Amino acid sequence: MGMGWFKNRKVMTKLLIGFMTVAVVMVVVGLVGLRSMGQIQGNFQDVHEQQLTPITHLAAVRGGMLRVRASVLQHVIAQDPAKMREFEAQIKQLDAKVDEEVATFEKARLTAEEKEALTRFKQAWGQFKEGRSGQTLLLSAAGKKADAMAAALGQVGQRFRDASDAVDQLFSTKVKAAGAAVEGGNQQYKATTQITFVILLAGVVLSIALGFFIARMIARPLGQAAEVLGAVAAGDFTRRLDVHSKDEVGVMAESLNSAVDGMRGALQEVGVAAQQVSSAAQELSGASNQLSSGAQEQASSLEETAASLEEITGTVKQNADNAKQANQLAVGSRDVAEKGGRVVAEAVQSMSEINKSSKKIADIITTIDEIAFQTNLLALNAAVEAARAGEQG
CATH class of the missing domain: 1.20.120 (Four Helix Bundle (Hemerythrin (Met), subunit A))
Structure with missing residues (x-):
């Protein structure tokens, strides 16, 4: 029934079916493109929110840690009690800033490896702050600069290095995750491009085939009609049109x-x-x-x-x-x-x-x-x- 049903449709219906087919193909291509662009946009947004933004917070944590370390050493070197109190105030502000950045970073989507590194950072950073405040700053404020420097470079310094290593690991995992997300976006872009090209090519082939089929279905009987009319004009009344469709032709x-x-x-x-x-x-x-x-x-x-x-x-x-x-x-x-x-x-x-x-x-x-x-x-x-x-x- 399939082709017979189509052959018996009116010429306008055939043309509308052809145009609607092309329109459907274009809509499919557009929807696939929009969906793919949405996915790519989502991937890049995810990279921005879950990878790049946390990296900026880690950078702020790293910078705050270094400034805290520098303020502690400056406190140990300083001889003026007023200067030492100024450095203590800076250290307190920097601690609050580091804690704020860590809390913001912790809201991001973290892998198991990242969560384990963050736990090690918190533990090492807490131990660093305890040793810094309970040993280094107290010895420095008491005028025991040599003991304060030894504490800052010894056990307290080791706790700082442990916290810094944990931050470096978080940096590394986030950078790798961001690179993987970008690579995934590139792969998705390539796949989307290929799928769109295949659908577009199939749509073009289908449109051309359907257009040729419809044109042949209309033009062939018209050509036969022209031949029959020419034969009639020449006096041959035995020719007939062999057309069995129910359309206008x-x-x-x-x-x-x-x-x-x-x-x-x-x-x-x-x-x-x-x-x-x-x-x-x-x-x-x-x-x-x-x-x-x-x-x-x-x-x-x-x-x-x-x-x-x-x-x-x-x-x-x-x-x-x-x-x-x-x-x-x-x-x-x-x-x-x-x-x-x-x-x-x-x-x-x-x-x-x-x-x-x-x-x-x-x-x-x-x-x-x-x-x-x-x-x-x-x-x-x-x-x-x-x-x-x-x-x-």
């Missing part, structure tokens, strides 16, 4: 296939109709040829009839002329007949009847002439129509 492919099928069916119907029209035209041409032949035959018959009518008309005209001549002779003979009296009355009456008959014959001839003229017109029209039918056929 698939709907377009189905519509295009339906349109091509409709055009192919319409052209087939047009071909059948053209064949029918061709057959009808052939039949019409045959009928026109037959009609033209019949018209030509009818025109020939009409021409023959017209010729016969013309001959009849000529004969009738000749008879009319003869009748007119007879009429003229009758008119000329009427005077003679009148002179001949009643003898020729019958002849005159006969001639009158002949004259009437001649007029009737003349009317008949006129009618025949009109019929002949109309017959000629009909023959001419028939010949013209026959010629037109022949040209159109």
Whole structure:
């Protein structure tokens, strides 16, 4: 179902999925980067709070111890009681400062080794303060400078060296811990960089692959559609789009296939109709040829009839002329007949009847002439129509 489900999504949905995938990759890269930077910041903050700051307190303790040691020796060397009291006041202030710095250092996160060194420091420093106050300063204040110096450099001095060694060990462990924390931060930075690079590279590859897949899913059917349209333009209506997705491209492919099928069916119907029209035209041409032949035959018959009518008309005209001549002779003979009296009355009456008959014959001839003229017109029209039918056929 997986790829089919994606193929059937709308183009906008596909693009949104692609962009959202890229966005998710970028968010993952950003979150990993932020988390790593937070861890690195936490590491450096831890180095600062748990390693570097305690080292500064140890440095203050070490400085206070040295100043206390110097004040004790100056007290032993001093001869003026006022100066000795001044050094005693300084020693008291320095003791308080050292105790304060030690208490602050003790609040830091300490390893077992550091706790053991701190315990040794407290023990040695306490013994140093007891010997310093109970022996060295008392002997110095009593004017026993040589005994005070011997005590300061002897057992009391050894307690100071023990406390100083403990502070040095704390320094060493804290510096090593700080170096290890910094190295851990560097390693974490490298690991974070590698992880971020791998995620970013995977995101880029995934984005490119998804973009190529979506572009191919859209562009391939469009290319096929262009080929099909080109084939249709060239007159090939057998091509079809092989796209089965349910997105806009698939709907377009189905519509295009339906349109091509409709055009192919319409052209087939047009071909059948053209064949029918061709057959009808052939039949019409045959009928026109037959009609033209019949018209030509009818025109020939009409021409023959017209010729016969013309001959009849000529004969009738000749008879009319003869009748007119007879009429003229009758008119000329009427005077003679009148002179001949009643003898020729019958002849005159006969001639009158002949004259009437001649007029009737003349009317008949006129009618025949009109019929002949109309017959000629009909023959001419028939010949013209026959010629037109022949040209159109």
